[in-house]
Amino acid sequence: MIDFKQVTLEYPVTRTLALDDVTLHIGKGEFVYLVGHSGAGKSSFMNLLLKRALPTRGVVQVAGLPLSHYRGRKTPLLRRRMGTVFQDNLLLDHLNAYDNVAFALRVTGVPAREWRQRVTVALRTVGLEHKKTALPVQLSLGEQQRVAIARAIVSDPPIMLADEPTGNLDPDNSREVLKVLQNVNLRGTTVIVATHARELVETYRHRTLTLRKGKLVRDDPLGGYTL
Numbered sequence: 467m468i469d470f471k472q473v474t475l476e477y478p479v480t481r482t483l484a485l486d487d488v489t490l491h492i493g494k495g496e497f498v499y500l501v502g503h504s505g506a507g508k509s510s511f512m513n514l515l516l517k518r519a520l521p522t523r524g525v526v527q528v529a530g531l532p533l534s535h536y537r538g539r540k541t542p543l544l545r546r547r548m549g550t551v552f553q554d555n556l557l558l559d560h561l562n563a564y565d566n567v568a569f570a571l572r573v574t575g576v577p578a579r580e581w582r583q584r585v586t587v588a589l590r591t592v593g594l595e596h597k598k599t600a601l602p603v604q605l606s607l608g609e610q611q612r613v614a615i616a617r618a619i620v621s622d623p624p625i626m627l628a629d630e631p632t633g634n635l636d637p638d639n640s641r642e643v644l645k646v647l648q649n650v651n652l653r654g655t656t657v658i659v660a661t662h663a664r665e666l667v668e669t670y671r672h673r674t675l676t677l678r679k680g681k682l683v684r685d686d687p688l689g690g691y692t693l
């Protein structure tokens with residue numbers, strides 16, 4: 467599903483080496499954690515997958531195609547393959563949970579019967595059907611994050627990227643969010659979670675990739691948090 471072949475990313479202005487000769491393969495349906503100290507390159511890894519940044523050297527492939535294939539008008543096609551849960555894509559605060567999840571589908575012109583069905587399934591997957599009329603301010607942070615996950619999966623993307631999805635959550639909410647991500651994975655979606663949450667990584671074990679100063683220093687199929 468995802469291949470990095472000797473990928474280096476050096477940000478041009480500051481000449482920061484964010485990723486350094488990274489080679490890896492992530493198969494369809496895997497659940498993978500990406501861990502490392504602050505600045506190790508986790509977000510840069512995600513940015514490369516979304517083509518928000520371009521590798522200085524090496525090749526990134528998604529579904530067997532190099533990202534150079536998704537150029538110009540094809541770039542949105544790549545992004546549609548990936549559901550994202552990032553700290554900076556917040557919910558729209560004037561829309562309720564249901565409408566937040568529906569928003570992107572409605573504007574892409576999916577027929578009403580279909581998007582309604584999909585929104586219901588997505589809210590059910592994250593366990594929030596009963597909160598569909600609540601505005602974001604009426605939801606806990608954990609619930610808001612679960613709505614964000616529903617929004618990411620509503621178009622049924624094969625890949626889900628989550629950058630610090632439990633960043634500002636307490637332990638109970640963090641576990642809930644993690645379980646929801648595992649459910650998403652059970653539907654067949656490849657899930658990649660960048661996180662600092664040691665306890666979660668050690669409790670809910672999955673393959674864990676460790677970055678240190680841009681280098682992939684561990685790839686542990688059994689998981690575990692060693693920076």
Ligand SMILES: Nc1ncnc2c1ncn2[C@@H]1O[C@H](COP(=O)(O)OP(=O)(O)OP(=O)(O)O)[C@@H](O)[C@H]1O
Pocket residue numbers: 477480482483484502503504505506507508509510511
């Ligand atoms: N747009 C940018 N321009 C220049 N340097 C950048 C840019 N974005 C990130 N960096 C640098 O690249 C390195 C990797 O940053 P990155 O955000 O990928 O790390 P991270 O592992 O996600 O960190 P954190 O856990 O703090 O989010 C850091 O040294 C950072 O300062």
